[in-house]
Amino acid sequence: MNGGPSGFNNAPVTRAFVIASAIFTIFFGIQRRSSKLGLSHEDMFKKLHLWKFIMSIFAFSSTPELMFGLYLLYYFRVFERQIGSNKYSVFIAFSLIVSLLLEALALALLKDTSLNPLVSGPYGLIFSSFVPFFFDIPVSTRFSVFGFHFSDKSFIYLAGLQLLFSSWKRSILPGICGILAGSLYRLNVLHIRRIKFPGFIASFFSRLSFPTTRSLPATRNVLGNMPSYTPRQGNYPSAASSAEPPEDSISTLVSMGFDRNSARHALVQARNDLNAATNILLESQYS
Structure with missing residues (x-):
């Protein structure tokens, strides 16, 4: 945790x-x-x-x-x-x-x-x-x-x-x-x-950031229990050509409640695209 x-x-x-x-x-x-x-x-x-x-x-x-x-x-x-x-x-x-x-x-x-x-x-x-x-x-x-x-x-x-x-x-x-x-x-x-507030809310607070606090691409998830997932194949890039996922991206998905191994495989499958990896895991959840 x-x-x-x-x-x-x-x-x-x-x-x-x-x-x-x-x-x-x-x-x-x-x-x-x-x-x-x-x-x-x-x-x-x-x-x-x-x-x-x-x-x-x-x-x-x-x-x-x-x-x-x-x-x-x-x-x-x-x-x-x-x-x-x-x-x-x-x-x-x-x-x-x-x-x-x-x-x-x-x-x-x-x-x-x-x-x-x-x-x-x-x-x-x-x-x-x-x-x-x-x-x-x-x-x-x-x-x-x-x-x-x-x-x-x-x-x-x-x-x-x-x-x-x-x-x-x-x-x-x-x-x-x-x-x-x-x-x-x-x-x-x-x-x-x-319910969610309009998109300008996040944009407004993001503009208040200091120059050294650069944010990663925004990701979304659902607030619920996150069991272990096995990523399924979909319209995502092949894992064979992807580099090893960075530790901070894996940590971000783990902090959302996803299993570490599943998070790593999803990032590999998505070529380290955090948004795409999140979508893979969410699709696996509801499949």
């Missing part, structure tokens, strides 16, 4: 979100206003200021939360690579909006003063991402430490638990709401997984 190639290749929306979270957290931290960004019952139902609503989505309440949060957001860029930037933008919007609505409902029903204010930051997006992470990202290695069994996914879960319990009930509630939002997305409520 890995996040694919290092950096933000094929993940311009994630890159923009990570940078925005870091900048807003640092800015309000310098002004010592981070603790005041979290939404409360009064904010939700009486005098919600638009700036506070927006900032509560991006800015974390503390530096430790920022570190764990950015680490998780960076890892979860794998989902943008799987479904494409335009669909991933819908996933972000859906996760944040639904989780905030669930938080408002919970505050209204519980009326617990110890929840005011809730922690700030993209908890809805982060914990919504744990749903496809649990179901769709395969384990690639397992190991034991002092008799306890772990996998390479364990580090992501540990970072998530650290973030979830960072402020006890004030952080647990947004985390649970995020998981519920991710579950609704996975259940394809209102056919949300078919």
